[in-house]
Amino acid sequence: MQIRVRDEGYGIPAADLPKIFDRFYRVTTNNMHTFPGMGLGLYISSQIVQRHGGLLEVESELGKGSVFTFTIPLGSS
Ligand SMILES: Nc1ncnc2c1ncn2[C@@H]1O[C@H](COP(=O)(O)OP(=O)(O)O)[C@@H](O)[C@H]1O
Numbered sequence: 744m745q746i747r748v749r750d751e752g753y754g755i756p757a758a759d760l761p762k763i764f765d766r767f768y769r770v771t772t773n774n775m776h777t778f779p780g781m782g783l784g785l786y787i788s789s790q791i792v793q794r795h796g797g798l799l800e801v802e803s804e805l806g807k808g809s810v811f812t813f814t815i816p817l818g819s820s
């Protein structure tokens with residue numbers, strides 16, 4: 744099963760993309776300091792997906808938006 748969520752938000756700088764699934768990591772450019780958060784959402788999400796044998800991935804372009812995709816194998820439990 745594959746679920747894909749697309750937004751037309753700030754986008755994420757390429758240099759930050761490998762780190763956004765790390766615990767407590769937050770991007771500090773743009774106006775992102777105005778958004779409250781703890782850098783845990785994507786960490787927890789990717790852990791849940793991985794523990795179901797799947798993968799959570801992101802593609803993003805700064806100023807254009809982001810696409811988050813996760814894949815989970817079906818019928819193996
Ligand atoms: N849809 C998005 N568009 C742009 N940046 C995002 C998006 N989702 C996450 N980010 C960036 O990745 C960081 C980590 O996200 P997340 O783990 O959800 O933590 P939080 O939302 O608590 O800051 C965010 O602080 C933000 O900089």
Ligand SMILES: [Mg+2]
Pocket residue numbers: 780784785
């Ligand atoms: Mg978040």
